[in-house]
Amino acid sequence: MTKEKFRFYKDHPKTCNKDDFWGQVKRTVNGVPVSQDQIDFIVSAVTNELKLNREDMLLDLCCGNGALSALFFEYCSGGLGVDFSEYLISIANKNFSDSQNKKFILQDVVEFCECPIMANKFTKMVCYGSFSYIEKERAKSLLCLLKSEFHNLERIFIGNCPDKNLLADFYGEQLIEPGIENEPDSPIGIWRTQEEFILLAKDCGWRAAIHKMSDQYYAAYYRYDVILTR
Template sequence: MKPSTPENDSYDAHARTCDPNDLWGQVKRTVQGTPLPEEQIQLILSNTSAALALSESDVLLDLCCGNGALSTHWFAACADGVGVDASPYLIEVARSRFAPDRPERFLLSEVLDYLQSADLRSDFTKAVCYGSLQYLSPERAGAVLALLRTKCPRISRIVIGNIPDRDRATEFFGRDMPGTPELDTPRSAIGVWHTQQGFIALAQRSGWHCQTRLMPADFYAAHYRFDAILTPLV
């Protein structure tokens, strides 16, 4: 794992301030500080599973898995799965709650380091990164996608979920629309705002065909976020 960074330290520190049972608060899956209701979580789980086309034969890699609260549901539909996250506390929560007898299921690492390491498994068939890739710079995000293409040749589908949509940023910010620097930085509260076409181009440069889609209208963030579904470029 890389030396700690201000972003990772802040992410880990926030999780430690939450109640041990507040799994959604720990990973900031909240609206104005309130954890998402169960029906919203179910929308995330069901729509992401469908986008991944999960099957019992799949081996799923969950990048930036947090405390594993989403991962464990997706893994249950697969033959196996591994979650990776840079927060020591959240990986501790994931292991103790969801894999007490399988410490190798949730790994402590910055995702780019993991994809470059000797620990990377070669049998992953699907991958997901939900609500987190925007906290990497476009250059690092592209490197992650490129490594998934070259180091994990069996992966047939990736879902990058909950990406902030730059073309609809005013629907989130209203009159308080920030300037370009804040929209471009992975260190902001929401991370990098990508246009859908820009993200498609980023994926293509990394070896992936990319389709974007919106969540159902009753999803709390449907008005300013999008998902991306990646399949290998031939």
């Protein structure tokens, strides 16, 4: 997500109140921030599927403003969030970082993985709700780099992936723009079937398992999660 066409993701947060943490990262329904129970669903899924414990160091790629990262970090020894938005990282560092265990840095996530800091300290990784906005070739590079450069990563959680088989369910009666499912800078990003994601992971050296949220989760009807292991 380095191209100028992704300007929206850097500019939108500046239109929100400084304490509107969910609005800043578009964790909303019809423009309204999701309720706490929806956030709880996310935290429960990530912490349980990653099997987070006090010995883990968590890497959060595309961490945004760190509001969600901070909730994950409570379940482990600490973590690092990485994002390309200078404004969102400033929010993260102001509200959710500390000098020892919880840190946030400004960098493109693929570039970070090409030359990572503390690579061997990370045991788990999460990318929630943002993987679909990474261009296809860069997404593949990212997964390959996570395998080759982060030798102690045991589990990866890639969350809230849009399912291409459920594209029509999401759009309903709306006219679907041809090819929009392949555009990383579209409102939802790149849609993949579960089978496509499993194959992508395999090509990068990972085993993939699909996780589905409870029907009570607001986006369960068209999204899924992926857990990667070596």
